[in-house]
Amino acid sequence: MSTWLGMPPFPEAAREALADTQLRANLRAATATIRAKRAAVVAERADWEQLREAGRAIKDRALRDLDTHLLRLEERVIAAGGTVHWARDAAEANRIVIGLVDAAGADEVVKVKSMATQEIELNEALAAAGITAVETDLAELIVQLGHDRPSHILVPAIHRNRAQIRDLFRREMPGADPELTDDPVELASAARAHLRRKFLTARVAVSGANFAVAETGSLVVVESEGNGRMCLTLPEVLISVVGIEKVVPTEADLEVLLQLLPRSATGERMNPYTSLWRGTTPGDGPREFHLVLLDNGRTTALADEIGRDALRCIRCSACLNVCPVYERTGGHAYGSVYPGPIGAILTPQLRGPDPVADSLPYASTLCGACFDACPVKIDIPRALVHLRTKVAHGAGERAAMGVAAWTMAGPRRFALGRRLAAIGVRLARLPGPWRKWTEARDLPVPSGETFREWWANREGPSGRP
Amino acid sequence: MRVGLFLTCLNDALFPAAGKAVVRVLERLGHEVVFPAGQTCCGQAHFNTGYRRECVPLARKFVADFAGLDHVVSPSASCVAMVRENYRELAGQSPPVFEFTEFLVDVLGVTDVGAAFPHRVTYHPTCHGLRLLDLGDRPTTLLRAVRGLRLLDLPDAAHCCGFGGTFAVKNADTSVAMGTDKARHVLSTGAEVLAAVDNSCLMHVGGLLSRWRSGTRVMHVAEILASDP
Amino acid sequence: MDAREEVLARIRAALGPRRERVEVPRDYHRQPPEGTDVVALFAERVADYRADVRRVTAACGVADEVGRVVRELGIRSLVVPVGFPDAYLSGVDGDGAGGRDHVELRRDDPPLSTAQLDDSDAVITECAAAVAETGTLVLGRDQGRRALTLVPDRHICVVRAERVVGTVPQLPAVPPPATWVSGPSATSDIELHRVEGVHGPRTLVVLVVGC
Structure with missing residues (x-):
């Protein structure tokens, strides 16, 4: 799989994506479908707002005492026969996983779709260590076979339509039927046949987790296809790489989060399979369980009183599906494993400043559709505006904004500014960064009296200034 | 009722018709409109672009410009939202701003202003x-x-x-x-x-x-x- | 400092000494709407996910229905977890000496190998609990090892009406490992259209017993 290195900042990457007719059509169709499904199942719940508020509070409660809950989780997992590892960053997490795979004497692992392992680019690290990672989620398989990058948190191959997937399977899937059609049922069957052997013979599996319960040490994986169950149940060794923000205090918290997540994610009342496990169970499932707790920038986000809200995210993707920017550019333009509105606030915090990360907080009109859809009430627009204060601003822009603020602070200066603006809009092409406006859009040319002239000259009942 | 008009910088420079229209409707309904001439800008563009610090003097100025008015009406939903959502933090108080249609319906209780527009x-x-x-x-x-x-x-x-x-x-x-x-x-x-x-x-x-x-x-x-x- | 200590130190530094106490409001609905027939709702919601739902009003009818399902689906080998009620299997011809309707009952005692499970036509289990609102079956340890309901391509689940609750918050505690099953295996990965049948059982038959 290609990595995210060397991507251009959002505006440039977006320009390329916007010109891709097929991508635009695929995204429009897919996001419209999922928006309608989500709206229907959310409308069924008269208590949706209460659930959202509970979800917000559950995650906040976990984050406000994160050390306590993680220690409790660690204790319970160990008591249930598991081993707990801590990783400060991606490199450390990858080293731990490679060490565990080596110790198991395996050179291949089966993987359940996991954002955390994508974030740390585990597959690439395993490959460098001579270990093959087999992605088993259908969409991840499509991405992996296509030497492509994921473009959506939940549906990583959303940018591809059924015909493109059929062509890819025919070309890249060993033993695929050359007569394979683009019927999604047939495509899913092909994936089943392709992966069956891998599941039945794999010795090591790598997963993430949607939730980890401190009180009991339970881990939870929410999925649809059964590939997760295969990986969590059949191999001898299971390694779960889990971000530290995935911990929730109590088992009762799941009754809220497991209602919010599927409705927000796939627009289902409940996803087909949810697996809950605790350490190891003699005679059932792996004989070894390793939990790798991952920081990788999360504690930096936690230190930011506004930015930390992003750690509430349960990776449902509802914000992507309702985002008008995402719908047009797709996920690759965000240059990160986390695309869309949540990616625009998560990536800069997890990764630190770079040209791509600095461009992301601006990849939004602040329309607020993401906040409305978020099941844990992350005020994404607020976080975006906050992060915009923290990124590096260009010298030209900083100067222009300074002058503008100075102009606005004095009525006389503002009067001059108004006159200049009124002259400026008469130019067919604006200068400087404003050229971008007139490339595609006309400007209104005010005619007749200005408001102030009118106000000063008119006769009317109201008081004069 | 005595109503302050917050025109907004954009309308002031480029869209005079919006401000004139607000004045006409309010006066037709029998209210007195006050236009503090020193007003400039709420600071939204600065705030939303990440120039929070530059915004503080603008917010303070806004509060001073409209001091003493119980109702400030504006023909801009986004500028009203800027003031309502952020001024408490930026300027220590939240002036009583209303978007124009919100003011008509909620404060004045009017849903028919007696206009005609055959289009x-x-x-x-x-x-x-x-x-x-x-x-x-x-x-x-x-x-x-x-x-x-x-x-x-x-x-x-x-x-x-x-x-x-x-x-x-x-x-x-x-x-x-x-x-x-x-x-x-x-x-x-x-x-x-x-x-x-x-x-x-x-x-x-x-x-x-x-x-x-x-x-x-x-x-x-x-x-x-x-x-x- | 090792990684554990360092991550914990970073968390403590990030949160500072004064910690905000967060209360979780739990005023979301715990009960289904008044007058809900939870068993009927369960049957409807499971069927919504393309499960094959059959109602059996009396416990004595279960065995006949199980036999009918096994014949209809052409099942020749049926995985049976430890503890599954024998009475439910009396309609299945598991004793014959290989006649036309003979079904091989494969009891998981001693544990069946994964290859044996892969080679089996179906599995039959009960469930620990079920949720009407979401059409969810909860399988716990009493329903057998997790692999049993995963590897065979068909899953027949007998649901006693008294185990059906209205909502997710009403679920009794089911000690892990547990699996929540809502319909057959499915994917939405192709154009976000739901397609039933990927890696888990492609056919889910739910027999709801009692009313």
């Missing part, structure tokens, strides 16, 4: 009016009461038009792509006029409609409500 109109609910101010059906209730006006449903009305302040130039390509879809929906309704409660969004969509020579124009809701019978 086909479609309405775009701007994002900050829709999601930050929860204007709901207040603007369309007022429009439906206008004599001769035929209100046409805008497909995907609640989708953002792509203006987004400095987004319109920082991410001009995406902004135009979004605006294009919005403008296409507007044209699909067969409306002569696209109305909204934010001239910023109208400047963006209207700029496209004008560049295409579509023949459909944009108007602030206040201008329609000020049309004489």
Whole structure:
């Protein structure tokens, strides 16, 4: 799989994506479908707002005492026969996983779709260590076979339509039927046949987790296809790489989060399979369980009183599906494993400043559709505006904004500014960064009296200034 | 009632008709309008672009400019939202600002201002009016009461038009792509006029409609409500 | 400092000494709407996910229905977890000496190998609990090892009406490992259209017993 290195900042990457007719059509169709499904199942719940508020509070409660809950989780997992590892960053997490795979004497692992392992680019690290990672989620398989990058948190191959997937399977899937059609049922069957052997013979599996319960040490994986169950149940060794923000205090918290997540994610009342496990169970499932707790920038986000809200995210993707920017550019333009509105606030915090990360907080009109859809009430627009204060601003822009603020602070200066603006809009092409406006859009040319002239000259009942 | 008018810098420089319309409607309803001449800008563009510090003097100035007024009305949902959401933090107090249609319906209890406008109109609910101010059906209730006006449903009305302040130039390509879809929906309704409660969004969509020579124009809701019978 | 200590130190530094106490409001619905027939709702919601739902009003009818399902689906080998009620299997011809209707009952005692499970036509289990609102079956340890309901391509689940609750918050505690099953295996990965049948059982038959 290609990595995210060397991507251009959002505006440039977006320009390329916007010109891709097929991508635009695929995204429009897919996001419209999922928006309608989500709206229907959310409308069924008269208590949706209460659930959202509970979800917000559950995650906040976990984050406000994160050390306590993680220690409790660690204790319970160990008591249930598991081993707990801590990783400060991606490199450390990858080293731990490679060490565990080596110790198991395996050179291949089966993987359940996991954002955390994508974030740390585990597959690439395993490959460098001579270990093959087999992605088993259908969409991840499509991405992996296509030497492509994921473009959506939940549906990583959303940018591809059924015909493109059929062509890819025919070309890249060993033993695929050359007569394979683009019927999604047939495509899913092909994936089943392709992966069956891998599941039945794999010795090591790598997963993430949607939730980890401190009180009991339970881990939870929410999925649809059964590939997760295969990986969590059949191999001898299971390694779960889990971000530290995935911990929730109590088992009762799941009754809220497991209602919010599927409705927000796939627009289902409940996803087909949810697996809950605790350490190891003699005679059932792996004989070894390793939990790798991952920081990788999360504690930096936690230190930011506004930015930390992003750690509430349960990776449902509802914000992507309702985002008008995402719908047009797709996920690759965000240059990160986390695309869309949540990616625009998560990536800069997890990764630190770079040209791509600095461009992301601006990849939004602040329309607020993401906040409305978020099941844990992350005020994404607020976080975006906050992060915009923290990124590096260009010298030209900083100067222009300074002058503008100075102009606005004095009525006389503002009067001059108004006159200049009124002259400026008469130019067919604006200068400087404003050229971008007139490339595609006309400007209104005010005619007749200005408001102030009118106000000063008119006769009317109201008081004069 | 004595009502302060917050014109907004954009309307002050480029859209004089919106301010005039607000004054006409309020006076027609028998209210006194006050226009503090020193007013400039709420600071929204600075705030939303990440220049929070630069915004503080503007917020303080706003509070001083409108001091003593119990009701400040503005023909801009996004500027009202800026003041309402952020001034407590920026300037230590939250002035009593109202978006124009919100003021008419909620404060004055008026849903028919006695206007006439015999044209086909479609309405775009701007994002900050829709999601930050929860204007709901207040603007369309007022429009439906206008004599001769035929209100046409805008497909995907609640989708953002792509203006987004400095987004319109920082991410001009995406902004135009979004605006294009919005403008296409507007044209699909067969409306002569696209109305909204934010001239910023109208400047963006209207700029496209004008560049295409579509023949459909944009108007602030206040201008329609000020049309004489 | 090792990684554990360092991550914990970073968390403590990030949160500072004064910690905000967060209360979780739990005023979301715990009960289904008044007058809900939870068993009927369960049957409807499971069927919504393309499960094959059959109602059996009396416990004595279960065995006949199980036999009918096994014949209809052409099942020749049926995995049976430890503890599954024998009475439910009396309609299945598991004793014959290989006649036309003979079904091989494969009891998981001693544990069946994964290859044996893969080679089996179906599995039959009960459930620990079920949720009407979401059409969810909860399988716990008493329903057998997790692999049993995963590897065979068909899953027949007998649901006693008294185990059906209205909502997710009403679920009794089911000690892990547990699996929540809502319909057959499915994916939405192709154009976000739901397609039933990927890696888990492609056919899910739910027999709801009692009313």
